Amino acid sequence: MTIALAALLITHVITGIVAIGIHNVVLMHLLKRTPNYVFISRIAWSAVALFLVSWATSAYYYVTYYGTAVKPRILAGDMPFAHAFFMETKEHIFLVLPFLAISIALCTSYLRTNPDDALRKSTAFLTLVALCIGAATAAAGVIVSGSV
Amino acid sequence: MAIYELLVIMHVIGTVLGVGAATFAEIHYTRFNSDDIITDDERRTLATTYTVMRTGLFLLVISGFGFLLYLRLTEYTDLLTSATFLAKMTVVGVLVGNALLLQARIMPLAIGAAVSLTSWYAALVLGVLRDTNASYFEILLYYAVAVVLVALSLRWIRARMHGPAKAKV
Numbered sequence: 023m024t025i026a027l028a029a030l031l032i033t034h035v036i037t038g039i040v041a042i043g044i045h046n047v048v049l050m051h052l053l054k055r056t057p058n059y060v061f062i063s064r065i066a067w068s069a070v071a072l073f074l075v076s077w078a079t080s081a082y083y084y085v086t087y088y089g090t091a092v093k094p095r096i097l098a099g100d101m102p103f104a105h106a107f108f109m110e111t112k113e114h115i116f117l118v119l120p121f122l123a124i125s126i127a128l129c130t131s132y133l134r135t136n137p138d139d140a141l142r143k144s145t146a147f148l149t150l151v152a153l154c155i156g157a158a159t160a161a162a163g164v165i166v167s168g169s170v
Numbered sequence: 171m172a173i174y175e176l177l178v179i180m181h182v183i184g185t186v187l188g189v190g191a192a193t194f195a196e197i198h199y200t201r202f203n204s205d206d207i208i209t210d211d212e213r214r215t216l217a218t219t220y221t222v223m224r225t226g227l228f229l230l231v232i233s234g235f236g237f238l239l240y241l242r243l244t245e246y247t248d249l250l251t252s253a254t255f256l257a258k259m260t261v262v263g264v265l266v267g268n269a270l271l272l273q274a275r276i277m278p279l280a281i282g283a284a285v286s287l288t289s290w291y292a293a294l295v296l297g298v299l300r301d302t303n304a305s306y307f308e309i310l311l312y313y314a315v316a317v318v319l320v321a322l323s324l325r326w327i328r329a330r331m332h333g334p335a336k337a338k339v
Contacts, residue, residue, distance in 0.1 A: 023243070032239055039235045043228065046266060053273045101251070150270075157263065160235075164259065167242040168250030 027087050034080040035163070041072035041123070042156035045149055048126065052146040059137065063130035070127050073120045084113065096169050104169030112162040115155055122152040177236045184229030185294055191223035192290040196283060196324065204331045223286075227265060230293070234262070249301075257309040258296040265289045280328075284321035292316065 023031075044065050051057045096105040129145040198219060202212040241247055249255055268285045271277035277285075292313050302309070 028243055031242070035235055035239055036232075039232065043231065046270070049270060050273050053270070157266075161259065164238060164250055167238060168247050170242070170245070170247050 023087065023091070027083060030079040030083045034076050034083060037072040037079070038076035038156070038163075039160060041069045041076060042153065042160060044069040044072070045123070045126070045153045045156060048130070049146060049149040049153055052130075052142055052149060057133075057142065059130060059134040063127065063134050066123070066127040066130045070120065070123045073123045077116070077120055080116070092170060096166070099169055101165075101169035104166050108162040108165045112159050112166070116159050119152065119155060119159070122148065122155070126152060173236075174240055177233050177240060180229055180233035181237070181297070184226045184231075184233055185290075185297060186226070187222055188226030188230060189290045189294050191219050191226060192287050195219045195223060196287055199283065200324075200328055200331055203328075224269075227262075227269075231262065234259075252301050253304065253306040253309060254296050254299055254301050256306050257313070258293055260306075260310065261289050261292045261296065261313060265293070280325065281321060284317055284324055287324070288313070288317045288320045 048062055048066050048069070051062050093105055093109075096102060096109075126145060126149050129141060129148070133141060133145065195216065198212070198216055202208050202216070208216070238250065241249060264285065268277060268282055268289065272279070272282040272286075296309070304312070
């Protein structure tokens with residue numbers, strides 16, 4: 023693996039994990055009785071930016087390196103299901119995450135000027151869904167990495 | 171090598187902050203709540219302790235994924251599928267889930283406190299052991315038993331320390 027590809031992989035993982043962590047913070051604050059929507063919307067938009075960076079770097083890594091150098095090794099190894107199930111699922115579910123993050127950020131921005139308890143609860147639920155998908159994606163990444 | 175040592179230091183600091191804060195959160199809460207009244211000053215002390223605990227969790231997760239990257243890039247990936255590592259990941263996931271349930275007031279405080287305290291110590295022990303002969307499910311069974319024992323111990327300690335209720339000033 024070249025240094026550039028290693029840097030892309032590092033960027034993909036770190037930005038993805040920080041973005042998932044930010045969604046965790048967003049959810050914790052949305053569960054408060056009187057949330058600070060200015061703070062929540064700012065960090066929600068930073069999660070969007072981080073997910074897009076994580077998405078772009080992983081896409082380049084996947085297309086130029088994973089398919090030719092990593093995937094054959096996994097399929098020939100002891101845990102072929104790591105690609106056949108976990109990576110195949112991860113690469114499709116991960117596509118949803120940036121759009122979920124944008125929806126959460128838009129809702130929190132709206133809540134800044136129009137506080138609404140029903141929307142707060144719905145946004146909290148959406149953030150919980152994004153958090154669960156993010157955590158599952160990260161766990162799948164660990165299994166894929168461990169099967170190389 | 172320098173990056174690996176940096177990750178180890180970050181991981182140890184995260185664990186120390188988390189385990190220490192979880193321990194003192196329990197000690198403070200038990201003492202402060204012994205008269206059924208938590209004053210503003212006591213609330214601020216607890217809030218600071220929880221902030222330290224969350225900082226520890228953040229450092230633990232970031233350095234943990236740093237290790238993942240290090241092991242992946244150095245092609246030493248056997249550890250990533252070991253039962254101990256996967257059990258530790260599960261325990262950290264339980265820690266995050268427990269914090270969310272406590273924040274949403276879905277989890278009763280007595281159970282949530284026991285889960286938090288046991289999970290932090292379990293993460294510490296699993297990190298020190300690195301690899302054991304026990305399977306993933308065996309480790310989780312020991313962990314579940316430990317949660318029950320800690321919950322019962324905390325209940326007993328709180329009952330012993332609980333003084334007569336005072337009128338709110």
